Amino acid sequence: KNQVEQSPQSLIILEGKNCTLQCNYTVSPFSNLRWYKQDTGRGPVSLTIMTFSENTKSNGRYTATLDADTKQSSLHITASQLSDSASYICVVSHDYKLSFGAGTTVTVRA
Amino acid sequence: DTAVSQTPKYLVTQMGNDKSIKCEQNLGHDTMYWYKQDSKKFLKIMFSYNNKELIINETVPNRFSPKSPDKAHLNLHINSLELGDSAVYFCASSHPGLAGVGGELFFGEGSRLTVL
Numbered sequence: 038k039n040q041v042e043q044s045p046q047s048l049i050i051l052e053g054k055n056c057t058l059q060c061n062y063t064v065s066p067f068s069n070l071r072w073y074k075q076d077t078g079r080g081p082v083s084l085t086i087m088t089f090s091e092n093t094k095s096n097g098r099y100t101a102t103l104d105a106d107t108k109q110s111s112l113h114i115t116a117s118q119l120s121d122s123a124s125y126i127c128v129v130s131h132d133y134k135l136s137f138g139a140g141t142t143v144t145v146r147a
Numbered sequence: 148d149t150a151v152s153q154t155p156k157y158l159v160t161q162m163g164n165d166k167s168i169k170c171e172q173n174l175g176h177d178t179m180y181w182y183k184q185d186s187k188k189f190l191k192i193m194f195s196y197n198n199k200e201l202i203i204n205e206t207v208p209n210r211f212s213p214k215s216p217d218k219a220h221l222n223l224h225i226n227s228l229e230l231g232d233s234a235v236y237f238c239a240s241s242h243p244g245l246a247g248v249g250g251e252l253f254f255g256e257g258s259r260l261t262v263l
Contacts, residue, residue, distance in 0.1 A: 071251070071252075073252075075188075078256070078257070079256055079257070080151070080237055080239070080254025080255050080256055080257055081190070081237075081252070081254050082254070083251045083252065086251070124188055126188075126190065128252075135192065135252075137189065137190045137191070139187060139188060139189045140188045140189075142188070
């Protein structure tokens with residue numbers, strides 16, 4: 038079983054709507070959690086980093102949250118745009134290693 | 148300016164052949180990586196080099212051999228290609244320091260390998 042689980046696996050939303058992606062992890066000791074965005078045919082790009090003491094962090098229309106007690110993180114996309122269509126990958130640093138989620142594929146339709 | 152560049156972007160070859168993928172980063176990072184992304188989009192670490200020294204070598208068949216001539220380059224050579232090697236291979240570098248202690252990964256565009 039993967040130590041970083043993301044849900045949903047994929048979702049389709051209309052342009053202008055909001056959506057929330059989930060990431061649950063079981064790894065420890067926790068160091069930090071990053072969300073990466075991967076456009077089709079490109080490499081992943083870091084959106085946000087969350088450390089143990091941080092609850093919320095925003096990057097434009099992207100807002101990440103972290104609950105280190107329940108080992109859950111979410112990525113909220115506000116007022117989605119066509120350019121938000123991508124895979125979003127949750128990556129957790131722990132014990133000098135990285136564990137990757139399988140990603141959530143978001144499709145934004147006009 | 149390209150930060151992490153890898154070539155070729157696409158590679159189609161027959162089973163049993165040997166192929167190489169090259170990677171270069173101009174970010175001044177000390178640590179470089181090779182990742183494999185399968186058809187389910189799952190990224191898996193293969194190798195990591197810090198300042199030309201191998202520091203991570205996951206359970207990868209020894210048909211895969213990385214080479215780092217200097218800290219800005221990390222190439223991947225694959226011998227006797229098999230059907231299961233078909234995937235997208237990503238080169239990455241990290242700053243500051245190791246990605247496993249919080250460094251951000253900077254990825255190349257990927258090299259899609261198709262083995263027929």
